[in-house]
Amino acid sequence: MRGKAEMDRRGLLRGGLVGLSGAAAASLIGCAPGTAMLPPPEPMDLGPFSCGIASGVHSDTAVVLWTRFAPAALAGPVQVAWQVASDPGFAQIVQSGTGTGSAQNDGCIKVLADNLPAGQTLWYRFTVDGLSSPIGRTKTLPAPGSTPASVRLAVASCQNYSVGYYPAWRAIAAEDLDAVVFLGDYIYEYAGSADALDVRADGSVEATDLPSYRAKYKMYKSDPELRAAHAAHPFAPVWDDHEFMNDYDRMSLLNFPERAAAAYQAWFEYQPVWPINADQIYRRARWGNLLDLSLLDTRQYRDPHITGPNGERLLVGSTASLPLSQVHDVGRSILGTKQRDWLLDGFSQAQSDAVTWKLVANQVMISPIRILDLDEPALRALRPDLPKHAGVYASFDDWSGYSWERDQLTQRVAAEGISNLGFLTGDIHAFWQSQVLRDFDEPFSPVVAQEFVCGSISSKGLDYAGDFAQAAETAVRTLRPGFRYADFRRRGFGLVNCTPSHASVEYRTVNASTPDLNAPSAQPKRRVRFDWPAGTQKVSITRG
Structure with a gap:
């Protein structure tokens, strides 16, 4: 998340919200008492x-x-x-x-x-x-129909090599886990050592062809903490945008076919994912009758971003009028029809099979960051043509750029009574938590899901641009719809634990700026814990 588009989004978020108010060896040795033996140090x-x-x-x-x-x-x-x-x-x-x-x-x-x-x-x-x-340690999924006592996952994303170190991976390697869910931005295609944010050398060129994409993966995998996490746990990875190019959509594959082919080939070469059908990565993993995990691809099938008069992508702004009102168009999709049907049918099947928890590995936020709500009766009386969910949004690179499809999903989940549905999200380099409503502009709309945005391994967030991050964290809780938790200042990861009666999500943070991974600030600290009793939408928050 670096470049003009991200700066524009952060600028709008800043203005709107302020206005509203070791070594690898050590990481492989550690293990919780009574857990399976971890692999020996490499x-x-x-x-x-x-x-x-x-x-x-x-x-x-x-x-x-x-x-x-x-x-x-x-x-x-x-x-x-x-x-x-x-x-x-x-x-x-x-x-x-x-x-x-x-x-x-x-x-x-x-x-x-x-x-x-x-x-x-x-x-x-x-x-x-x-x-x-x-030597590596791995784990097979439980047998179909079985009911594991628990499933424990780490959730991570966004590990820009040059702007941070990887104490988060050291911490993840030391955890007792069933799997690591990686939500994308495993590499960044940018040329290395580009600006003052860098804390370690990256002499690579911009990845545009097969040799340069491969070189990126080799550089990232040179980090011993990342290698330790891979050795300790099986991964369930998906890509986001930087494995190819920033903020891409399906037209990018048509405009840059050779570059796309090189990016996808390198990803499949370097990731422990077995090919399904050509470049398809959306897939499902099930831990018996306890957990169904849907892994999405919100990039290669999405409709193009809305553009301005000079062809520039418009990723922030008001949807009250053209051209940005097109984000609300019927049929506009972030998933594509085939993947959307697969996802919704999978929810239905998991509910029918009495699977307790349904989680979605989701690259970009499904909860809208709407800075200004324009879908109000008084405004609609003046402007009857206002689109549903009109407002000023901080990003259209997420599901807010495809609001019709988001409504299709939430309405079907509500209609079918899909229970215990959670979205695990990356991309935005911050920690958030929110309720997902059937219709966020409908008074007393029921909650149909929970979203947990699990920070970044090293990539910088709003904190890099100034001191307003803490004020912004407070302000987003007043938005409509709002957020129950936000941390824009820290790096880290999420830990998810599911049992038949209860799920919990913890946000662990580290200082990724220090080269001394034994420093106290580099040790993982639990900032918040969310507890979610099965069969309810009552998620409690415990800080610290």
């Missing part, structure tokens, strides 16, 4: 496995395993052996096989390890001619 010199290892959530009988064997990118194909064991000493091998690294995939080896026991913690490694990768 060696400081990883040799040809310099990008570490990773695993991805897939099914109750399979996980995705990933590594990069650097020599394979420079020579002919190299066969790399892999093993999955039920113990960290690899006394009991449960599956094994080989994968191929070559120049065609930049030395990346990605395999689907299948026929594994359901709901089990497992260990894995790669070997080539006596050379061994670090």
Whole structure:
């Protein structure tokens, strides 16, 4: 979130709201009492496995395993052996096989390890001619129809390399988790060392082709804390915009097809996600009858941004008149018809299957940041043509740029009585919490979902631009609709814990500006906890 569009959005938010008022080794050792044993520390010199290892959530009988064997990118194909064991000493091998690294995939080896026991913690490694990768820990999903006692997830996004360090990843690696949900902006396509925000060197060029996108992933994966988190837990990642280009939409893929193809190829090469159908990434993971997780793609299918007279994207402003009133047009979509049907039908199926919690991995905010409400009876009497939900908004890059589709979703959720629905959101480099209403302009509208915006690993938020962030945090709670919690000053991540009777979400923050990851300020601190009894919309807040 850096550039003219983001500056415009922050400028509007500032004006409107003010006007309204260690090392990787250590992180792998730590584990909560009574939890499964974490993998041993990775060696400081990883040799040809310099990008570490990773695993991805897939099914109750399979996980995705990933590594990069650097020599394979420079020579002919190299066969790399892999093993999955039920113990960290690899006394009991449960599956094994080989994968191929070559120049065609930049030395990346990605395999689907299948026929594994359901709901089990497992260990894995790669070997080539006596050379061994670090050991990773992973976990299969529970068997269909089972009811786990709990599911614990970390939720993270937005890890701009040059503007911050990764104490958040060190903290996540030390947690006892079932998976890490990553909501996008794993890399930033910008050229490195661009401005005074930088705290560490990034000598990379802007990513525009396959070699430069690949170089970005290798640079990010050089960080030992990120590698430690990958080694400790399976990931369920999606992309947002910076894996390709800032604020893109489906027209960007048509206008820059070669760049898009390179960006998507690099993402699939470097992420532990098994291909579904070409470049489709929206998919679903289910932890028995306890949790159904829908992972979205709010980028490549979205309708184009509204533009001004000179073709510039209009991402902030008033929707009372053209051209921005078009954000309310019938049929305007952030998901595309196929993905929207898949999402809504998935909610219905999960409800029918008596799955307790339905969570959505959602890149951009579904709750509107409406600075000024123009959808009021007195104004409508003067302007009968005002569109529904008219107002001055701080962003149209999120669901507010597609309000018809948001209404379609909330109305169907309300009509079908979908219970315990929560949106886990990234993108905006801040922590927020809000209720999602069936119709936020309807008096006494029922709450149909909760949204938890889980901050950023390192990317800067409103705090970088001045001292108004704290005042803005207070002001957003007075908006219509408002927000129950906001923190625009800190970096960190979310922790989600679901049980059959209760869910909780905690926001943990760290100082990502210090290079000393052992400093007190770099240690994770719980800022707030949200408690949500199943079958209700009564979410309580405990600070600290």
